[in-house]
Amino acid sequence: xxxxxxxxxxxxxxxxxxxxxxxxxxxxxxxxxxxxxxxxxxxxxxxxxxxxxxxxxxxxxxxxxxxxxxxxxxxxxxxxxxxxxxxxxxxxxxxxxxxxxxxxxxxxxxxxxxxxxxxxxxxxxxxxxxxxxxxxxxxxxxxxxxxxxxxxxxxxxxxxxxxxxxxxxxxxxxxxxxxxxxxxxxxxxxxxxxxxxxxxxxxxxxxxxxxxxxxxxxxxxxxxxxxxxxxxxxxxxxxxxxxxxxxxxxxxxxxxxxxxxxxxxxxxxxxx
Amino acid sequence: xxxxxxxxxxxxxxxxxxxxxxxxxxxxxxxxxxxxxxxxxxxxxxxxxxxxxxxxxxxxxxxxxxxxxxxxxxxxxxxxxxxxxxxxxxxxxxxxxxxxxxxxxxxxxxxxxxxxxxxxxxxxxxxxxxxxxxxxxxxxxxxxxxxxxxxxxxxxxxxxxxxxxxxxxxxxxxxxxxxxxxxxxxxxxxxxxxxxxxxxxxxxxxxxxxxxxxxxxxxxxxxxxxxxxxxxxxxxxxxxxxxxxxxxxxxxxxxxxxxxxxxxxxxxxxxx
Numbered sequence: 001x002x003x004x005x006x007x008x009x010x011x012x013x014x015x016x017x018x019x020x021x022x023x024x025x026x027x028x029x030x031x032x033x034x035x036x037x038x039x040x041x042x043x044x045x046x047x048x049x050x051x052x053x054x055x056x057x058x059x060x061x062x063x064x065x066x067x068x069x070x071x072x073x074x075x076x077x078x079x080x081x082x083x084x085x086x087x088x089x090x091x092x093x094x095x096x097x098x099x100x101x102x103x104x105x106x107x108x109x110x111x112x113x114x115x116x117x118x119x120x121x122x123x124x125x126x127x128x129x130x131x132x133x134x135x136x137x138x139x140x141x142x143x144x145x146x147x148x149x150x151x152x153x154x155x156x157x158x159x160x161x162x163x164x165x166x167x168x169x170x171x172x173x174x175x176x177x178x179x180x181x182x183x184x185x186x187x188x189x190x191x192x193x194x195x196x197x198x199x200x201x202x203x204x205x206x207x208x209x210x211x212x213x214x215x216x217x218x219x220x221x222x223x224x225x226x227x228x229x230x231x232x233x234x235x236x237x238x239x240x241x242x243x244x245x246x247x248x249x250x251x252x253x254x255x256x257x258x259x260x261x262x263x264x265x266x267x268x269x270x271x272x
Numbered sequence: 273x274x275x276x277x278x279x280x281x282x283x284x285x286x287x288x289x290x291x292x293x294x295x296x297x298x299x300x301x302x303x304x305x306x307x308x309x310x311x312x313x314x315x316x317x318x319x320x321x322x323x324x325x326x327x328x329x330x331x332x333x334x335x336x337x338x339x340x341x342x343x344x345x346x347x348x349x350x351x352x353x354x355x356x357x358x359x360x361x362x363x364x365x366x367x368x369x370x371x372x373x374x375x376x377x378x379x380x381x382x383x384x385x386x387x388x389x390x391x392x393x394x395x396x397x398x399x400x401x402x403x404x405x406x407x408x409x410x411x412x413x414x415x416x417x418x419x420x421x422x423x424x425x426x427x428x429x430x431x432x433x434x435x436x437x438x439x440x441x442x443x444x445x446x447x448x449x450x451x452x453x454x455x456x457x458x459x460x461x462x463x464x465x466x467x468x469x470x471x472x473x474x475x476x477x478x479x480x481x482x483x484x485x486x487x488x489x490x491x492x493x494x495x496x497x498x499x500x501x502x503x504x505x506x507x508x509x510x511x512x513x514x515x516x517x518x519x520x521x522x523x524x525x526x527x528x529x530x531x532x533x534x535x536x537x538x539x540x541x542x543x544x
Contacts, residue, residue: 033434
């Protein structure tokens, strides 16, 4: 029985004919945020290395230093078994399409190492293939000859009046969806009670506005100040903050806020 | 019975003490991509308007032109009933936390207008409150006094060695999750067959019928038999089955089947 824990292979990011070094750097940062490591460029407009990339890469510096450059998309993707191509527009091509979430789940199907039914067996049953996400140049996007090299066209259900994502934003969106696919696939399943209690949604019509809450907090804090609640003034800030967190966490309704005002009023009356 | 179609309220984006105009502009672009419209700034470092914002806003120009500025977070959020605060780090605060997907679903619970059980009734049963997403300054993130004004702290399961997102990337991530929450909530539930067929760009009515495919397979197999393709007859059944699986997996259209007939015909002509 195979019991070794093998880390998943992370998707390669391929930028076809990228134009601006800043975007390449920002894409590397987004990759680093999501745990991706392998960046490949096909014919970058301004050559490589590009001094504009590093400042925008921030913590993704090492990704930029290890970035490789290729003369053609086919060369850049030579070791890839499953590739998704991001596009702002639909194509008249007989190719499968998917939204980013579905595409990320497919990527994870191929590159992830998921021990199936871990309670019964740690047998590694799938995954371990190289996958890639492909993005086109800023101005024009991918051309159709590039798209048909991919297995799946990713179409993003964005605002139809302005669906054009910045290149690094597109990379983040896909890298993030892959990371969430991994996160959800590798986390232990939660019971329904756990899911419910982690959300705790109140009936919406009753929620107090932030203005109502603020007014209450000020009233409460004034009352406490007047009453000499904060004997050690150093602690006052932290104590007030924790009180606010407490009341906010309870998600008070307008009615409850009004009741709490009554409580303060009543208590202050007693004091006099 | 209420049957009016009310558009959902979209979350307000509040940037607390943002530093760089470029990031404010890029955040507006990301908002526009996801259909959000209301951007509010609390004490932007370099004042407002900021000439660095507009070039990065691209199609989000109008959002920048309508951006409003406030002196305090409480003022910026005065009309908000449910607010989530994005943070790269966990806090030692007694506040609920959620990942971006769960947080986006909560936002949608409050701001979205979802006709429940549309098959039975178009009654609008929930939603319609103002919600907000709160983001801190680039260098330091939100301080704890800002976080406790929010209902939920959003912690993002990013690469623990470098979880720090660029400000505009953080805005995109949350805005995108909200958009997907809306997208998934407002789409009619699909059958499994529809989900499968929606992953093909090809209109499903063009898919070749099983009869057309069968006819093609027979023709192909006969051609192979005639050409002595199956030298070991034991293997013929399995090889034929695998060929069928290959062609079926491609989900050929009627037109493509007809083209394939032409291919077989042409190849057989050559053989003679």
